[in-house]
Amino acid sequence: MSLFEIIIISLIKIVIAVVALLLTVAYLVYFERKISAWAQNRIGPNRVGFHGLLQPFADVFKLLLKEDIVPDAANKPLHTLAPFIALFVAFATYAVIPIGPAIHIFGYDINLVVADVNIGVLYVLALTSLGVYGITFAGWSSGSKYSLLGGVRSSAQMISYEVSMGFSIAGVLLLSESLRPIDIVNSQYGWMWNAIVQPIGFITFVVSAFAETNRLPFDLPEAEPELVGGYHTEYSSFKFAGFFLAEYANMIIASCMIVTLYLGGWQIPYIDKLGLGVTITTLLQIGAFISKVVFMLFFFMWVRWSIPRFRYDQLMNLGWKVMFPLSLVNIVWVAVLIMLFN
Amino acid sequence: MTVKKRTEDLTFFQKIYVAEIGRGLMLTLKNMFRPKVTMQYPEVKFIPPASYRGRPVLVQENNGVERCVACGLCSRVCPALAIEVQASETELEKERYPEKFEINMLRCIFCGFCEEVCPEEAIVMSKDYELVFTNREDAIYDKDKLLTSVDKLKDRLEFLRKFK
Amino acid sequence: MPKFIVDGKEIEFQQGQTIIEAAKAAGIKIPHFCWHPSLSISGNCRVCLVEVEKMPKLVIACSTYATEGMVVNTKSEKTLEARNAVMEFILINHPLDCPICDEAGECKLQEYAYAHGKGESRFEEIKNRKEKRVQLGPHIKFDGERCISCSRCIRFSDEIAKANQLTFIKRGDRVTITTFPGESFDNPYTLNTVDICPVGALTNNDFRFKSRVWEMSSNNSVCIGCARGCNTEIWVRNNEILRLTPRRNDGVNKYWMCDHGRLNTFKFVNSEDRIDGAFVRKDGQLVKNEWEAAINYAAKELKKFKANEIAFIGSPYSTCEDNFVMLKFAKSIGVTNINFLEHIIPGNQDDILIREDKTPNSLGAELVGIKSVSNGSNTDATLRSIKEGKIKALYVMEDDVASFSDEWEQALGKLDLLIVNAANQSKTTLLADILLGASTFAEKNGTFVNFQGIVQRIKPAVATEEMDRALDGMNMSRWDKFGTKYDRWMQGHKYNSKPSWKIFTLLSIELNGKLKYEMAEEIFNDIANSVESFKGLDFDLIGEQGIQIKNVNAGKRMEVKNF
Known part of the structure; x- marks a missing residue:
């Protein structure tokens, strides 16, 4: 393939990925509202369009039509920059998530991933850590005590949970012997899903993922009762929409990561034994990936509307005294497994 | 700060916590499939019970005369100063009647003090909760809007007789 | 002791x-x-x-x-x-009428029932029915059921009003009050019985059902009905005077005031014909102007005349301050022809309260230095001069000169310039070239001197555009305190009027800058410094009960005699 072709193919992938992401985010908000309503025996949005399906667009228009307010006390460049950092990180992370096996189309071999990086997992870890800059900047530059507290909490939380997250992944890497997401997926052939092989690692990773995405029960950076809106208290209109978008995009990435690392990625156990055609297999596998991600997203929301927020000291306790030791136990467990069966 | 000790120790399963989270999740999941309680408001309307305190109205007897004698007690007791009464003389036995009776629905806080203080059971809280206006002037309800036939208020009057 | x-x-x-x-x-x-x-x-x-x-x-x-x-x-x-x-x-026989009773809120029976009553009745029988809504006299309605037969009204009319018109009839629980056969409860003081009635048996026709007492604010003032200057309270709701009641002053009116003063001396304050703002005649029509423009115009017009072509007419209805400032202003532009016209109805006087001088402050006006002209007589020098054309410009302050006689009216018509300060429309204001809205007695601070030589304060009770109820220290009802401009009960009209002394001060600023008064108290201090009779007095000394002027030489008008 020439360089030109590579660029074109990458651009097409990027456009598809971004559009898909944006649409998903829009409908995630819709489903978030629906699921919260269902959990509370309500109906949820049902006025805009058929069963309220146009609600996300109404929400977006409303947000964009609002006045963009920048507080006098704010540091204006950083205040403007912050949501873009958050957005950039969210979108950039998406680049390394594989949604299916390599396919052969129009005479090209194409990996169903924007960038097939051989250190993909490291890349994701690095970028998600960058995401905290967006939030911390937003908190500091707003010139509001609530925002600042939100920002500070966020960075502390990120650091605490990144540790156990990293150790959980270490278990996965021990098994796959690669940092490339595609390899990791391939290493979970059959029922050898990491979630089954190393359940403790799975749990610590999922919990850390909740914390990293600032979702309930770990949404302390934006805890409404105490911090108004947390780091985005002083944001409105498009910039607020930016944070909103980033939060949901992060959720998608977290789900994708969970699926990729622990739930076998696009794999359907022993599908190759059924002797189906290549195209159908590929489509089924993409479908499998998407349904696994959708389930994880549902799980995110489900948890949000079931479990109350932790107190800050509880959060730190859990992070350092429970999650961290557990992830260490997990590494030992994986090491023992490798010693025994390899 | 005083630390409150639990009266009972947690069981082992509660201590694991994961199991309890699972139970919580199942609870919300179960609720997702239960019938919905939402009323589709403009199409379906809530009919309040007799104890409901909607907008205050004046009771009008079947002969067309209002019960109110314009004593002004509701106006005096109103903590939000929503009520203005102007009395005048009438040939009827009650001597006084309200020439003007206005309730500013922007001020009203639906506390029901007016109803409680009224010596004539002339002002009562209705079931009407649909109060919409687009300017301050419209929000001031005069006698025309306040007078309500006694038949329509039977529920509330009975309730008052029982519990007031 | x-x-x-x-x-x-x-x-x-x-x-x-x-x-x-x-x-x-x-x-x-x-x-x-x-x-x-x-x-x-x-x-x-x-x-x-x-x-x-x-x-x-x-x-x-x-x-x-x-x-x-x-x-x-x-x-x-x-x-x-x-x-x-x-x-x-x-x-036992007192009806549970409080909700419809005007006395509620200032009722002795209510108060004592609250302090000493049982809170419930052991009386199971039917209460007595008596006549209600009996028109005892022109101003009074009587409710027989409410009456507790204390006989205060009977004693009042016998002993104070000296009109034996009321009496008890029947006995026991059927006793009730009525007038003697063929008589009506009609004397100049009947309404005092409403005040002294400890319950609401006697009600004032004029005030009946107008307002609950707790809805009004009251401010101390002085009646302007005659030279007695009975101490009063002005009761106001929604910036409208609803009633006057007498205020105790043993040296002046004791507990009483006459029906005329009570009924007829406040209604003009809120009447339709108030002069609301400043008007200038343009093409034969009085056109409303901004105050500044009207004052400016008046000053310009006054300048066109020589000092001896101008005359000023003060007013015994105005306060000492108004008359004093008018006098100073007139003198500052060189005018010497300054008088006020008496309003005396000879013989309309009794030895209780009513005086034949029907103005509250003729003694005060005279004391500050304005000559009086007896009852606007047609032989007066000013009138003659106008008729002869010697006086071409006339300034009339708060008096209806044209209503004295046709001659006065014709004379005013002849003038080249007639400036009038007035509160209400009258024959005089119709002829005015420049008409400036004056504040009434209920809208300004000031002093009156009654016929005994007692200086008394009046205080504002009604807000105008420049007198604010809260900022200018008027008493306020609950409504006044918490009302906003969006509440209909706060939208009572505020007139765009100024006290006369302020009008003259503004004119002076326009013409020569000699007068710089900002409040009535300053003027009174000035009077106290420059007028012998007021030496050493100030508003605080006058207080709520007034103070007797000493070393006066005010001639016939002064009469140091209590009734």
């Missing part, structure tokens, strides 16, 4: 004082309905029963004389029990 003991407290009394009087003087209140300090003792309500040691039965405090060494107990169990019993007895 002899002493006796009330509730364990040693109290001095004068020989001949009753227990209730002596106790009242010492600040101990004994409940009473029928007793009134300036009426004879009747002793029929029995609510003032007190226990006196060594007396076998309780005695009524209003008709038992205090004696040396007497030990009175107004709070003993026996007394309270008796009081409760009396209250219960009185309330």
Whole structure:
């Protein structure tokens, strides 16, 4: 393939990925509202369009039509920059998530991933850590005590949970012997899903993922009762929409990561034994990936509307005294497994 | 700060916590499939019970005369100063009647003090909760809007007789 | 001074004082309905029963004389029990009318029922029915059921108004009050009975059902009906005067005021024909102008005339301050022709309150230095000069000169320039070239000097565009305190008027800058400094009860005599 072709193919992938992401985010908000309503025996949005399906667009228009307010006390460049950092990180992370096996189309071999990086997992870890800059900047530059507290909490939380997250992944890497997401997926052939092989690692990773995405029960950076809106208290209109978008995009990435690392990625156990055609297999596998991600997203929301927020000291306790030791136990467990069966 | 000790120790399963989270999740999941309680408001309307305190109205007897004698007690007791009464003389036995009776629905806080203080059971809280206006002037309800036939208020009057 | 003991407290009394009087003087209140300090003792309500040691039965405090060494107990169990019993007895036939009763809120029976009543009735029978809504006289309606037969009204009309028109008829619980056959309760003082009635049996036709008492604010003032200057309270709701009531001043009016003063001296304040702003005649029509423009125009017009072509007419209706500032202003532009016209109805006078001089401040106007012209007589020099064309410009302050006679009206028509300060439309304002809205007595601070030479304060009770109820220290009702401009009960019209002294000050600023008054008190201090009779006085000294002017030489008008 020439360089030109590579660029074109990458651009097409990027456009598809971004559009898909944006649409998903829009409908995630819709489903978030629906699921919260269902959990509370309500109906949820049902006025805009058929069963309220146009609600996300109404929400977006409303947000964009609002006045963009920048507080006098704010540091204006950083205040403007912050949501873009958050957005950039969210979108950039998406680049390394594989949604299916390599396919052969129009005479090209194409990996169903924007960038097939051989250190993909490291890349994701690095970028998600960058995401905290967006939030911390937003908190500091707003010139509001609530925002600042939100920002500070966020960075502390990120650091605490990144540790156990990293150790959980270490278990996965021990098994796959690669940092490339595609390899990791391939290493979970059959029922050898990491979630089954190393359940403790799975749990610590999922919990850390909740914390990293600032979702309930770990949404302390934006805890409404105490911090108004947390780091985005002083944001409105498009910039607020930016944070909103980033939060949901992060959720998608977290789900994708969970699926990729622990739930076998696009794999359907022993599908190759059924002797189906290549195209159908590929489509089924993409479908499998998407349904696994959708389930994880549902799980995110489900948890949000079931479990109350932790107190800050509880959060730190859990992070350092429970999650961290557990992830260490997990590494030992994986090491023992490798010693025994390899 | 005083630390409150639990009266009972947690069981082992509660201590694991994961199991309890699972139970919580199942609870919300179960609720997702239960019938919905939402009323589709403009199409379906809530009919309040007799104890409901909607907008205050004046009771009008079947002969067309209002019960109110314009004593002004509701106006005096109103903590939000929503009520203005102007009395005048009438040939009827009650001597006084309200020439003007206005309730500013922007001020009203639906506390029901007016109803409680009224010596004539002339002002009562209705079931009407649909109060919409687009300017301050419209929000001031005069006698025309306040007078309500006694038949329509039977529920509330009975309730008052029982519990007031 | 002899002493006796009330509730364990040693109290001095004068020989001949009753227990209730002596106790009242010492600040101990004994409940009473029928007793009134300036009426004879009747002793029929029995609510003032007190226990006196060594007396076998309780005695009524209003008709038992205090004696040396007497030990009175107004709070003993026996007394309270008796009081409760009396209250219960009185309330037997008293209707539960409070919601429709005008007296509610200032009702003695209500207060005592609250303090001494049982809170419930043991009376199971049907209450007495008596005549309600009886028109006793032109101003008074009587409700027989509410009456507790204390006889205050009867004694008042006999002893104070000297008109024997009321009496009790029937006996027992059927007793009621009526006029003598063929008579109507009609004398100049009837409405005082409404004030002294301890319940709401007597109501004022004019005020009946207008307002609950707690909805109004009251401010102290002085009646402008005649030279007596009865002390009054002005009751205002929604910036509208609803009634006047007399205020106690033993040196002037005691507890009373006449019906004319009570009914006819406040309605013009809120009437339709108020001059609301400043007007200038343009093409034969009076056109409303901004104050600044009108004052500017007036100053320009005044400049066109020589000093001896201008005359000023002051007013015995205006305060001393207004007249004084007018005088100073006139003198500052060289005018010497300054008078005011008397309003005397000869013979319309009694030896109770009413005076034949129908203005509140003719003595004050004279004292500050304005000459009086007897009753606007047609032979007056000013009138002559106008007719002869010597005087071409006339400034009339707060007086309806044209209504004196046709001659005056014609003379005013001849003038080249007529400037009028007036509160209401009149024949004079119709002729005015420049018409400036003047504040009434209820809208300004100032002083009146009554015919006895007592200087009395008036205080604002009605807000104007420049007098704010809160900022200018008027008393406020609950409505006034919490109202906003969006509340209909706060939207009472505020007139765009100014007190005359302010108008002259503004004119002076335009013309020569000699007068710089900002408030009435400054002017009075100036008067006190420059006028012999007012030496050493200030607003604080005058207080609520007024103060007698000393070393006056005011001639015929002054009459130091209490009634």
